[in-house]
Amino acid sequence: MTALQDDRRVDAPAEPVAASRRATVMDLFRFVGVQRGFVGVVLGLGAATALTTLAQPALVGRALERVAADEPVGRLPWVLVAVVICGGVLSGIQHYLVQRTAEGAVRSARRDLVTHLLRLPVAEIDRRRTGDLVARVGNDTNVVRTALTQGFVESIAGVFTLLGAMIAMLLLDPMLLLVAFAVALVAVACVAAVTQQLERSSHGLQRAVGELGSATDRALRSVRTVRAANATEIETARVVRRVDKAWKVGLDVAWVTALVSPLSSIATQVCFLAVLGLGGWRVATGNLTVAELVQFILYLFLLIMPLSRIVGTVGAVGEALGGLTRIGEVLDVPQEDEGATRLAFSGARPNPELALVLDNVSFRYDDGPAVLDRLTFAIRRGQRVAVVGPSGAGKSTLLNIIVRLYDPVAGIVRVDGQDVRERTRSQVRAGVGYVEQDAPALAGTLRDNLTLAVPASDDECRTALADVNLLDVLDRSPAGLDAEVGEGGVMLSGGERQRLALARALLARPTTLLLDESTSHLDGLNEARVRDLIDRVSAGCTLVVVAHRLSTVVDSDVILVMDRGRLVAQGTHEELLRTSMLYRQLARTQLVEH
Numbered sequence: 290m291t292a293l294q295d296d297r298r299v300d301a302p303a304e305p306v307a308a309s310r311r312a313t314v315m316d317l318f319r320f321v322g323v324q325r326g327f328v329g330v331v332l333g334l335g336a337a338t339a340l341t342t343l344a345q346p347a348l349v350g351r352a353l354e355r356v357a358a359d360e361p362v363g364r365l366p367w368v369l370v371a372v373v374i375c376g377g378v379l380s381g382i383q384h385y386l387v388q389r390t391a392e393g394a395v396r397s398a399r400r401d402l403v404t405h406l407l408r409l410p411v412a413e414i415d416r417r418r419t420g421d422l423v424a425r426v427g428n429d430t431n432v433v434r435t436a437l438t439q440g441f442v443e444s445i446a447g448v449f450t451l452l453g454a455m456i457a458m459l460l461l462d463p464m465l466l467l468v469a470f471a472v473a474l475v476a477v478a479c480v481a482a483v484t485q486q487l488e489r490s491s492h493g494l495q496r497a498v499g500e501l502g503s504a505t506d507r508a509l510r511s512v513r514t515v516r517a518a519n520a521t522e523i524e525t526a527r528v529v530r531r532v533d534k535a536w537k538v539g540l541d542v543a544w545v546t547a548l549v550s551p552l553s554s555i556a557t558q559v560c561f562l563a564v565l566g567l568g569g570w571r572v573a574t575g576n577l578t579v580a581e582l583v584q585f586i587l588y589l590f591l592l593i594m595p596l597s598r599i600v601g602t603v604g605a606v607g608e609a610l611g612g613l614t615r616i617g618e619v620l621d622v623p624q625e626d627e628g629a630t631r632l633a634f635s636g637a638r639p640n641p642e643l644a645l646v647l648d649n650v651s652f653r654y655d656d657g658p659a660v661l662d663r664l665t666f667a668i669r670r671g672q673r674v675a676v677v678g679p680s681g682a683g684k685s686t687l688l689n690i691i692v693r694l695y696d697p698v699a700g701i702v703r704v705d706g707q708d709v710r711e712r713t714r715s716q717v718r719a720g721v722g723y724v725e726q727d728a729p730a731l732a733g734t735l736r737d738n739l740t741l742a743v744p745a746s747d748d749e750c751r752t753a754l755a756d757v758n759l760l761d762v763l764d765r766s767p768a769g770l771d772a773e774v775g776e777g778g779v780m781l782s783g784g785e786r787q788r789l790a791l792a793r794a795l796l797a798r799p800t801t802l803l804l805d806e807s808t809s810h811l812d813g814l815n816e817a818r819v820r821d822l823i824d825r826v827s828a829g830c831t832l833v834v835v836a837h838r839l840s841t842v843v844d845s846d847v848i849l850v851m852d853r854g855r856l857v858a859q860g861t862h863e864e865l866l867r868t869s870m871l872y873r874q875l876a877r878t879q880l881v882e883h
């Protein structure tokens with residue numbers, strides 16, 4: 290089932306973006322929230338830097354006036370140098386704090402996202418593409434950093450300089466200020482219009498990068514299949530098509546961004562020309578001194594700089610909102626709840642002798658057809674049960690339902706006599722061990738894999754490996770339990786992977802063990818040992834095996850025969866050979882005999 294699921298996931302169309310609301314600046318602040326103290330310090334430093342910057346034209350003006358009046362300039366040049374150095378140091382500290390704030394916000398966004406992703410309902414993860422989800426954690430959170438570092442906090446600080454410059458210009462010549470400001474406002478209005486488009490395009494870009502991530506992920510995860518099928522060229526072309534798509538959308542963004550730059554430089558030039566022309570006329574008519582005009586022009590620089598920074602920030606925030614919308618799409622999906630509800634007392638007393646009871650259980654994936662159809666059976670504590678049936682009968686789905694990866698659409702599942710809906714998912718899973726059909730090992734060491742659920746000493750790990758006949762894997766490398774198993778456990782054989790998963794499940798000492806026997810790793814060599822192992826496991830707990838070996842099936846206390854989601858027969862091997870045509874057929878054609 291795992292392979293099927295994987296194929297479905299990578300081939301599924303991209304999730305609809307419109308399904309979620311668009312992010313706002315408040316969402317951006319939500320991530321900065323934890324760093325609020327820093328933002329206060331940054332703003333304070335911004336104000337101090339603005340003061341040192343604003344003092345410079347005033348000092349230059351004073352020096353010019355003294356030169357014009359044939360007076361000595363005295364210490365003015367040294368004061369100017371000191372102010373410049375001071376401004377530089379303050380701005381350096383501010384810069385570091387801005388980066389720190391941004392990194393904090395990125396961390397907060399990533400934490401939220403990762404914590405949420407790992408708690409999404411399994412059905413939700415089935416529907417999405419892994420590569421795209423990974424891109425949201427890496428790429429989309431990065432744009433939050435860009436928005437903050439490319440001047441969001443910095444430009445709020447720049448507002449101080451802008452306001453100070455405007456006040457100084459107002460005092461020098463209100464008419465000149467009016468002209469300069471009018472030109473600047475027109476430019477800002479044009480740029481703001483362009484940035485709306487930028488937000489839309491960059492959302493498209495993040496999406497295209499997400500698709501590229503998922504295509505690459507798909508190709509790398511199935512690299513063996515792709516090579517063996519001689520499909521490297523085709524798969525490369527698939528990924529390259531995504532690269533090209535991202536490039537095209539990137540060009541759209543480039544076009545829009547490119548518009549911003551000439552717009553602001555034209556506005557700056559027009560502004561300076563207007564101030565120079567009008568200012569020259571004001572000097573000629575005796576309304577302004579040359580020193581005042583020089584001061585005014587220096588202040589104009591100080592006005593334009595933060596203004597262009599603010600414009601840049603609007604663009605970066607636009608991009609960030611695109612990324613935040615994609616982050617929000619994931620955060621808005623409800624997490625898997627613990628699913629424990631207080632149910633009305635049914636009147637029936639739970640029978641603790643019954644390890645597992647299914648009462649009219651039905652299930653379907655999404656809006657698909659019924660995969661389990663009114664399943665009813667009871668398994669007594671300590672029994673060894675085999676589930677058999679043709680491929681697609683719903684055997685793996687049945688195990689998924691018991692361990693609450695999915696909830697049935699109707700009916701009741703009782704584990705240890707209690708309705709599972711009355712217990713949290715964690716409580717149910719603590720008592721039930723589950724070994725999937727193609728159980729992938731987790732990238733990491735043997736020890737990481739064994740101690741995933743519960744801590745275990747080295748001796749316990751070794752015993753668990755010995756129990757599942759895996760001690761030779763331990764002897765293979767001098768690293769012992771610290772030997773790496775590779776991505777998805779590629780350094781182990783399929784059979785070894787499943788036995789490692791079994792060892793992990795056994796270490797958690799479950800009262801019920803669900804084992805989805807692998808169809809692909811059946812070999813005569815291990816046959817006796819596997820039978821031995823299953824005998825040993827079933828001595829300690831209730832065992833439900835989705836079985837593909839006749840030897841696993843024949844000794845079972847009960848065999849459940851499933852067909853198209855329904856339980857069509859149950860009994861022992863001998864009983865079923867007499868009573869069930871499907872079982873006879875399965876025993877003859879599908880169950881492997883060594």
Ligand SMILES: Nc1ncnc2c1ncn2[C@@H]1O[C@H](COP(=O)(O)OP(=O)(O)OP(=O)(O)O)[C@@H](O)[C@H]1O
Binds near residue numbers: 654660679684685726
């Ligand atoms: N995650 C999923 N989403 C949608 N449909 C699914 C999903 N998993 C399984 N199915 C469908 O449910 C049906 C039952 O699948 P299931 O894996 O339970 O069968 P099975 O009896 O275990 O088969 P096999 O013996 O081949 O492993 C199949 O038609 C399958 O396509």
